[in-house]
Every structure is written in structure tokens, then in C-alpha cells.
Amino acid sequence: MKFILPFFFLLILAPVYAQRVKPLLHLAKGETYYMSSSGTSAITQNIRGRENKINITLSFRMAFKVASITDTVYHMEVRYESINMKIHTEDTTINISSLQRVAPGEKKIKPDTASLLMAAMVNKPFDIALTAQGKVLWVKNLDKIIGGVFYNFQIPDTSKKELIKSRFIQSFGENAFRGSLEMGTAIFPNNAVAKNDKWTVNSGLSVPAKANVKTVYQLTDITADILQVHGEGIITTDAVAKSGDINGMPVVYNLNGGMMTDIKIDKKTGWINQVTLKQLIAGEVDIMDNPKMPGGMTIPMMFSAEVGITNR
Secondary structure, eight states: OTTHHHHHHHHHHHHHHHOEEOOOOOOOTTOEEEEEEEEEEEEEEEETTEEEEEEEEEEEEEEEEEEEEETTEEEEEEEEEEEEEEEEOSSOEEEEESSOOBOTTOSSBOOOHHHHHHHHHTTOOEEEEEETTSOEEEEESHHHHHHHHHHTSOOSOHHHHHHHHHHHHHHHSHHHHHHHHHHHHTTOOSSOEETTOEEEEEEEEOSSSOEEEEEEEEEEEEOSSEEEEEEEEEEEEOTTSOOEEETTEEEEEEEEEEEEEEEEEETTTOOEEEEEEEEEEEEEEEEOOBTTBTTOEEEEEEEEEEEEEEOO
């Protein structure tokens, strides 16, 4: 009898100690996976003692179709299905939507260049390669799509057209897309983990500036269908990155901050089920000496964002 009782407890405890999981993407060829994102961000700048604040609301829906699988790499055809944005400043609100908008009491489409640009981007496929660990190896044709969108629009002022195009690529282009997607997919550990285990992932961002992100993730719960992960990260601007550009003026970003995220992962596919993410970045933007601004300028800046993502 004295051997039976310890053996009984071992049977009870064995599943607890054995419940280790190796989260990875397990996607199926020909299947389409969806991602819907909705978020708000605020940029606050202090220019010569005056505070300027811009609030942005951005939502979009994307479809990711697995075209082929090579070893542990998924080759996917991706497309935006809808994009909506609202930009609010102190005295102006701009609504931009890829959906055709009709003015009240009118039957024809209200001309809106910004919305037409967004509409021209949706349902245009581009390609990505995504590893089973959620890392984006490459993005192809997205910048080309954006370039084609602007090529087909007649904006008389060529310099203004190029400026808008460069900002559009900065916000929606291949580098921005890679960073945004990896915030929700490149989170997997290298080894199998048990509940409460932690691991570290290094990644990058390109908006509002090129930055490095070091995130410590923790597996907080395991259910029959979901893996729950919590992450806390440190964000620092890339010290060796080339200077950026604002209105044709060279700038250097000196920003630091943090992020916090909670992620629900589908246990079977590894695809995102739900993500909530918060970011706060603060510091200075140094406009370098240039003909437009002799002597340059240092602008205190703060960027905050809250984003929610689902698989619908």
C-alpha cells in the first residue's frame, strides 16, 4: 500500500509537468487566414513652445492566402480588403475610407482623392514569405502597388505628389508592413515552453521611426483551444539608422519607450486569435541644419498607440 499512494500522486502530477507546448504556425496550403486591426494613435510635438497634437484612428482588414509551403516557410498572397483612417488635428478632421462614400442626398460618389488612393490599394495582391516562427523573410510588390496607385492619379504639383507618396510608403509600405505584422506573429519561443515560462524576442519597427524592440514574453495560460501570451518590451531608436526626412529636411530621431501586449494564439494553427497592444514612445526629433531651416531645430515628441487585432 505504501507504494500505491506515491504512484497515485505521480499519475496526477505527471500531466502538469508534461504540459509543454511548442507554439508555431501550422497553416494549410490553399487556406485563407484573416486579420482585422483597429487602433488609435496620438503624436504630440512641441514646436517653439506650442503644442501640436495629431490623433489618428486606423482600421483595416487583410486576407492571407497560403499559396505554397517550402519546408517551414509559407509563401502567401496578401491583400487589403478595406482601409479606413481618420486624422484629427486642432482645427481639422479628415476621414479617409477605401469604401466608396456617397454624400447625403446624392447618388454619385463624392470625389475624395485620399479615399480614392485607399480604394485603389485594396484587393491588389502582394506576396510575403512567413516562417513557421512568424518572421517575415520578405515582402514583394507592395511598394510597387503604392507606386502604381500614385502613377495613375493626376496631382499637378509633382513635388507634393512625391512627398505624399513617400509618406504613404512610410506608413503602408513593405518595411512598415513587416514591422506591424511581426508585432503579432514573430512572438514564438525557440524551444518548448510550459505555463509561466518566459523568453525574449528581438524585432524592429519603422513607424514613427526606425527602432529596435526587445520583448520578454510569458506563456500565461493554456486551454484546449488557445495559448495566452503576455509581452512587455523596450523600444529604442536605431542608433545606426540613416537620418529620416520631414518635408525634405533631414531628421534624426532620439526616442525611447515601451510596449505591452496580450496575445491569444489559436492552438491548432498558431494564427492570431486576438491581440491587444499598447505603445508609448517619447524623446526628441532633431531637424538637421539645412537650407529650409538654417541651424536646425530640436522638437520634443511623444507617440502613443493602442491597437486591437482579431482573426475575423
